[in-house]
Amino acid sequence: MEKIIRQLTLEDLHHLEEMDTGIEDDYILRVYKRISSGSSRLYGLFMDGRLASIGGYTIFAKQYIMLGRMRSDLRYRGKNLSTQLMAHIMEQAFELSTIQWIGANTQQKNLSARRVMDKLGLAEVSKLYSAISSDISSLGAGSPVWQEIMEIPYKQAWIDRLYIQTGAVFPYECYYTFPASEALFDDAELAQWSFFENPRKDRVLIAKKDYKREYYLHAIYPWDDIMEQPGFWETISMAQNQLSKKVNNQALLWIDLSPDQVNTLPGRHPFELPSPWLLYGIDRHNRKQLPAFSG
Incomplete structure (x- = not known):
């Protein structure tokens, strides 16, 4: 044959x-x-x-x-x-x-x-769970949203500290995660991504638009305290609503969560959690x- x-x-x-x-x-x-x-x-x-x-x-x-x-x-x-x-x-x-x-x-x-x-x-x-939801308002408590970072060098400093220096995996797109290197983070892309910093300036949330048959707000956050940071979910909700208005369509939320992050979610959380994705x-x-x- x-x-x-x-x-x-x-x-x-x-x-x-x-x-x-x-x-x-x-x-x-x-x-x-x-x-x-x-x-x-x-x-x-x-x-x-x-x-x-x-x-x-x-x-x-x-x-x-x-x-x-x-x-x-x-x-x-x-x-x-x-x-x-x-x-x-x-x-x-x-x-x-x-x-x-x-x-x-x-x-x-x-x-x-x-x-x-x-x-x-x-x-x-x-191993990451692709947590998807159309509405996460139930997770918020009315706290103020985080401050958006606009300066490219400031964004790059966060990327360098969290990903390039550590070599941690970075969810570059929905479905596509890679070990971090400088090649993933050029200034043109950082300009398109939204960065939000908490009041203590020791946490940052990254949010960006993605499209995989539907529009998504793709949120990235590497710490395990997703239920302990006031304003975290309110900030994501705000960014999700802004994206929905921009694309004139309902944008879903996609946030890649580690097993430890998933374990912190409340029992009646609003996410679909299919089988986790393993990166090889x-x-x-x-x-x-x-x-x-x-x-």
């Missing part, structure tokens, strides 16, 4: 449509043009001319790659094809001299994807020999 791996093009969409993945209304079919061009790549593993497995990546901040979009035809399951394909993709990605880190984000409940990550030699980096990754300088692909 002939086995071939190659990058997919726009002309390959019909191969994808013929796959039997068991996924109803797969979003990949709707966004195929976008995820197979530009900063994204999509690859396919073919068995005797039939597309058996797909996977790809997107480049962020010129030096990060996030793997994803793994699908396999049900008729070829159990043949280790996803691992072979993703190993090939990682080899291709590290051929790009600017790429310093490759990772993947999958939900804890996705055991098959996690097995692939383990086989690829990717280490688990972090590998640094260019620490990568091991990848599983070989035999054509």
